[in-house]
Amino acid sequence: MGFLDISNVTKSYGSVEVLHRVDISVEEGEFLVLVGPSGCGKSTLLNMIAGLEGITGGEISIKGRVVNGVHPSKRNIAMVFQSYALYPNMTVGQNMTFGLEMHGVPKPERDKALAEVAKLLQIDHLLDRKPGQLSGGQRQRVAMGRALVRDPDVFLFDEPLSNLDAKLRVDMRTEIKKLHQKLRTTIVYVTHDQIEAMTLSTRIAVMNKGHVQQLGKPKEIYDSPANLFVATFMGSPAMNIVPAKVVMEGGRPQAQVTDAEGRPILLALEQGNLAGWEGRDILLGIRPEAITDPEGADRNSHAIRSLSNLVTVTEPAGADTFVTMSLSGRDVIARMRADAAVHPGQRFDFAVNMEKAVAFDPATEERIAP
C-alpha cells in the first residue's frame, strides 16, 4: 500500500477504452513521471488523479483514502497546468491564496503561507502584479507557488515546462528538481519529453496507447527497456535497432549483422540466455553512446567489440559528433567525442560496447535479453 495508489484503473469514453488496467503505487516523497507520446493517456490519468475526469473502473486512493468520486478540491492535491492557468484578473498574491481563501483559511494564515512560499520561489517582489505583466518563467514560478501554498499531499504537474523556451526549460527543470529535494513532496509529473522524465524522476512510467509499458527507476528504463517501444522512446538520439541473426561460434552466441557493403560481421553477445535463440532472428538494440571510436570506449567494459564499417554521415554537435553508418540495411548512429578523426565515405573502426546491448523478439517486440 503506497501513498498514492492507482489500482486497476480504466477509463472509457463511450465504448472506447483509452486507459487499460493501470496499476501504479507511489510512495511518499516519490517523483513519478508519466511519459509517453501524445494520446497515450498520461494526461487523462493525471486528470483522474486530480478528479477532473471520472474513473470508469478501478480505484485511486491517496493516503489510504479512496478518492473515486471525491471532488477535486477535497482530495488535498494541487495541480500545475501547462498554460499555468493563472487567473488573469487577480494579482499574483491573490492567485496564490485563492485556494486557501476558498477553503476558508483566515487571512493572517494565508498571508503567512504566501510570504513563505513567495520567499522560497523568489517571487516576493511580484506579488502585486497581474499575471499579464509577468514573463514566462515568472508565470511558471507563480503557478508552482500557487500549488505550494496549499501544502497538499500530492502535487500534479501537467507538462509544466512545455510553454517555455529551451534555455528557460532547462533552468526550470533544475529548479523543480531542487525544490523536490528540499521539500520531499510527492509529485506526479506528466511530460512527453523523455529528458525531463529521466532527469527529474525517481521513477518513470512509460505509457503508450493507454497501457503502462514499463514502470521503473530511470536507469532501469534506460538500460533495460521492457520492449521496443520503451527502447526507442527513451533516449535521444533513439536506441539503434538492428535486425540480427543469432549464430553459435566457439560455444558462445554471436549476433550476425551485415556492414554497408553486405559483408557479414559477428558481434559476440554477452547475454548467455540467447544461446537458445540459435539460428533465429532477433532485433539488437544498441544505444548511440555504446558505439564510439576506439579511444572513447568505456574503459570499464570488458566487452568492447571492434567493427569496421563505412561512415555515411558525420554530424558535429559541439560536445559530441554523431556518426551514421549502415548495419543490416538500417541507419545506425554512433556518439563520439567531438575530436574523433572520422570522415564520411571512409572506413572506420567503431568500438561497440556489447555489455550495453539488448535484444528483442521481432515478433512480440518484448525484450529477451539481458
Added chain:
Amino acid sequence: MASSVSGATQDSAVSTGNVTRVFIYLVLILFALFYLLPLYVMAVNSVKPLAEITGGNMMALPRDWTLEPWGAAWSTAQIGVSPTGLKPYFLNSILMVVPAVAISTVVGALNGYILTKWRFRGDTWVFGLMLFSCFIPFQIVLIPMARVLGLLGLAGSVPGLILVHVVYGIGFTTLYFRNYYAAFPTELIRAAQIDGAGFFRIFWRILLPVSGPIAVVSVIWQFTNIWNDFLFGVSFGGTSQPVTAALNNLVQSSTGVKEYNVHFAGAILAALPTLFVYIVAGRYFVRGLMAGSVKG
C-alpha cells in the same frame, strides 16, 4: 477608436497620392453630412415655433429659439386621450428596459458559461435551438405570447413586457457569451475547481471579471432592441405602454393641428437613451464584437 478600428490607412496596400486623398476625404465628408441631415432637421425644427416650420424652410436655422416644444413633448402633449406628454411612458420604458437588459444579460452569461465550461450531453442541440430563437419573427409569437401572459396574469403590465423581452433576448445574449467564453481557457476553470471554488464562485470570481467587453456588447444590443421595440410594446403594453408606442400616438394623432416641432422634440427624447448608450459604450461595442472572432 479610430486608431483601433481603422488602423489600416497608413500602411494599406494601395498607396494614394495627395489628390486622391483629398478626393476621398471630400467624398467621406459629404457622406457624413448626408447621414447627419435627419438629425440636423430634427434638432433644428424642435427648437422653432410651429409657425416657422409651416411657413418656411425646414432646413433653415430658427429665428426665434424656443424650448417650448421640448417641454410640451415631455409633459403636456396629448397622448391618446390624456395630455400627459411622453414622461410617464418614458418612465415605463425605463422600468421595462433596465430589468429586461439586466436579466437577459445575466441569463445569457450563465448560459454561455454552462454551454462552454459545464458541457453535457446534447449541449450543442440546446445551443442550436437557442440560436434558432434569434430567427423567429416577432409576429409569429404574438398570439401564443398573449395567451402565456394571460395565463401568468402579466398581460398589459411592465413585468409582462420584461418577460417577453427577456425570453426574446436570451437567444442573442447566449450566443454572445457562449462564443466569448469558448475562447476562455478551460484550464482556468479546472484550476479554480481544484482550488475549491464552486459553480457560482467560479462564475463570479473568475469569469465575470474578464467579461467586460462582451457584457457591453450584450447590454448595448439588448438596450437598443428593447428600447426601440414597438410591436411588443403596443401589443402587450396595455396601460403601461413604452415610449415608442406613445411617440406613435403623439405623431399619428388625427385631430387638431400637427405640431411638428413637438413631434421632433418627442422623437429626439425617445431616441436619447440609445444615443447615450452608444456614445458612452460604443468603443467597447466594436472591441467586444471583435474579441470573439479574432484572437489576440
